[in-house]
Amino acid sequence: MPKHSNGFPLRLANLDDVDSILRVERTSYTHPWTAAILKDCIKPGYEVWIVHQPGDSSEIIGYGVISAAAGEAHLLNLCVSSGFRGLGVAAYLLSHLMSRGMLLNADTMFLEVRESNKSAISLYSKVGFNEIGIRRGYYPTHQGVESAIVMACELKLWIE
Numbered sequence: 001m002p003k004h005s006n007g008f009p010l011r012l013a014n015l016d017d018v019d020s021i022l023r024v025e026r027t028s029y030t031h032p033w034t035a036a037i038l039k040d041c042i043k044p045g046y047e048v049w050i051v052h053q054p055g056d057s058s059e060i061i062g063y064g065v066i067s068a069a070a071g072e073a074h075l076l077n078l079c080v081s082s083g084f085r086g087l088g089v090a091a092y093l094l095s096h097l098m099s100r101g102m103l104l105n106a107d108t109m110f111l112e113v114r115e116s117n118k119s120a121i122s123l124y125s126k127v128g129f130n131e132i133g134i135r136r137g138y139y140p141t142h143q144g145v146e147s148a149i150v151m152a153c154e155l156k157l158w159i160e
C-alpha cells in the first residue's frame with residue numbers, strides 16, 4: 001500500500017475549507033454531506049484531513065474524516081476529487097488517517113460503505129479492513145435504500 005501521495009501535501013482542515021470540500025463532496029456522492037454535518041466534524045474528537053495541490057493549500061484534491069474516542073476510531077468520510085482518482089491519493093490519505101487513529105489511542109478503526117461501492121470496498125480490503133456486519137437499508141438511494149457493509153481493522157495488526 002503506498003504511503004506517499006505523489007507529492008501532494010496534507011493538512012488539517014478548518015472552517016474556511018468547508019465550501020471547497022463541499023464542492024468535491026457534491027460531485028462525488030449521490031447523497032452528499034451538508035455544510036452543517038461537515039462543520040460538525042471540525043471540532044474536538046474529530047479530524048478532517050485534506051490533500052491539496054502543492055503551492056495552493058485551498059485547491060482540495062481529497063479529504064478524509066475520522067472520529068476517535070474510547071479506544072475506537074471511525075472513518076466517517078474518504079473522498080478524492082474525480083480528476084485525481086487512481087493515483088493512490090485515497091490509499092495515502094487512509095494510511096495517514098489510520099496512523100492518526102493509533103496516535104489517538106484507538107485499537108480498532110470502523111467504517112460503513114455502500115455495498116455497491118466496489119472501488120471503496122477494494123481499497124479498504126487491501127489496507128486490511130474486514131467485513132464484520134451488514135446494516136440493512138442503511139443508505140438512501142434514488143430508488144429506495146441500500147445496505148451498508150460494516151468493516152473493521154485492528155490498527156496494531158495493520159502497522160506490523
Ligand SMILES: CC(C)(COP(=O)(O)OP(=O)(O)OC[C@H]1O[C@@H](n2cnc3c(N)ncnc32)[C@H](O)[C@@H]1OP(=O)(O)O)[C@@H](O)C(=O)NCCC(=O)NCCS
Nearest residue numbers: 028078079080085086087088089090091113119120122123
Ligand atoms: C473510493 C475512492 C476514495 C478511491 O480513491 P482513489 O484515490 O482513486 O483510490 P486509490 O488511487 O488510492 O486506489 C487505491 C485502491 O482503491 C481501489 N480502487 C480505486 N479505484 C478503483 C476503481 N475504479 N475500481 C476498482 N478499485 C478501485 C483499488 O483497490 C486501488 O488499489 P490499486 O490501485 O492497487 O488497484 C474514490 O473513488 C472516491 O472518492 N469515490 C467517491 C467517494 C467515495 O465513494 N468514497 C468512499 C466512501 S465509503
